[in-house]
Amino acid sequence: MRSKGRIPRRRMPRVPGPPGHDRLPCCLSMRALQPARIEIPRCCLLLTARMSMDAKRTSTRENVRFRRFHEGDSVEELTSLLHRAYEDHAAAGRVFFASYQSPQDTRHRLSKGECWVAIKDDALVGTVTVSAPHARPAGYPAPEGAGSFWQLAVEPSLRGSGLGHRLLDLAESRIAALGSSHVAIDTSAAADDLVAWYLRRRYEPIGRWRWGVTNYDSVVLAKDLSASLDAT
Secondary structure, eight states: OOOTTOHHHOOOOOOSSOOOGGSHHHHHGGGSOOOOOOOOOOOHHHHHHHHHHHHHHHHHHHEEEEEETTTOOOOHHHHHHHHHHHHHHHHHHHHOOGGGGOOHHHHHTEEEEEEEEEEEEEEEEEEEEESSOOOOTOOOOOOOOBBBBEEEOOOGGGGGHHHHHHHHHHHHHHHTTTTTTTEEEEETOHHHHHHHHHTTTOOOOEEEEOOSSSSSOOOEEEEEHHHHHHOO
C-alpha cells in the first residue's frame, strides 16, 4: 500500500541507445561515440608542403620564358616590379636603391648593361641586368675584370618558385659568355637571408662598400665562375 501523502515517483521511459551501448562502462559509453581526432604526422605535413612547392616550381619553370628587354618595353612597368620586389627590405629599414628609384634611374641603369626579363603569361615577373667586365669606382674590392649584375628581382607572388635561381644562373652564364671569369656584387650586410642565399650559391664575402644612395653598409660578394664550370 502506498503511504498517504507521498507522491509516487514517476519512472522516466527508457530511450534505446545504439547497439551495445549498455555493455560499455558508463564513463566510456558517450566518449566512445565521439569522432576520433586524427593526428597528422609532421612528416606528412612537410611532405605536403614540399609537394606544393615542387608543383609551384614546375608550373613556373614550364610557363616562364626569358628574353632581352626591348626598346619598346615599359620602363615604368619594370620600375614598378623593382619597387614591389624590394619593398620588404625597405619596410625592414634596408633602403635598396631599387625600392625607390625613378623610371629615369631605371633607364640609366639599363644603359650600363644587358637587361634580361622573365615573362609569364605575358606579364613581367622577373629581371636582372648584367655587365662584363664591369667598371667600378676606385677602391671597390673586386677581382680584376670581374663582371657584375644588379636589379635582380622576382615578383613577390613567385618567391620560392625557383625563379630567382634561374635568373642568377642566367646572369652568371651571360657574364661568363661576355668574357669574365669572376662575378662580384654587393648587397646589404644586414640582409641575412639574402646574404645566406648567395653563400649557398658559392659566393664569398671579400670586402665592404658604402653607396651614397642607400642607408646601409654593403658586403661585397664574389664568385669564381671558372671553378663553377669545372665543378659541373
